[in-house]
Amino acid sequence: MKIDNSQREASKTLTELRQSIDNLDAALIFILAERFTRTDKVGHLKAKLHLSAVDHDRELEQFNRIKQLAEDADLDPIFVEKVFKLIISEVIQNHENIAKDMNV
Numbered sequence: 001m002k003i004d005n006s007q008r009e010a011s012k013t014l015t016e017l018r019q020s021i022d023n024l025d026a027a028l029i030f031i032l033a034e035r036f037t038r039t040d041k042v043g044h045l046k047a048k049l050h051l052s053a054v055d056h057d058r059e060l061e062q063f064n065r066i067k068q069l070a071e072d073a074d075l076d077p078i079f080v081e082k083v084f085k086l087i088i089s090e091v092i093q094n095h096e097n098i099a100k101d102m103n104v
Contacts, residue, residue: 035087
C-alpha cells in the first residue's frame with residue numbers, strides 16, 4: 001500500500017498530538033500527587049484537632065467552584081463532578097485512615 005504525503009502528515013500530526021496528550025497526562029499525575037500531599041497535611045491537622053474527615057460545607061463549596069471552573073473551561077460539569085467525587089472520596093478515606101492510625 002502506497003502512503004501519500006497527506007497520510008504521512010496525518011500520521012505525524014497524530015504522533016505529535018499523542019505525545020502532547022502523554023505530557024498532559026504526566027502533568028495531571030504530578031498535580032494529583034501534589035494535591036494529595038496537601039490533603040494529607042489537612043488530614044493530619046483534622047485528626048490532631050479531632051475534626052471529622054468529612055466536611056459537607058467544604059464539599060459543597062468545592063463542587064460549586066469546580067462546576068463554574070468546568071463551565072469556564074468548556075468542560076462537561078457532570079463529568080468534572082464525577083472526577084472530583086472520586087478524588088474527594090479517596091481524600092476522605094485517607095483522612096479516616098490517618099485518624100485511625102493516630103488513634104483519634
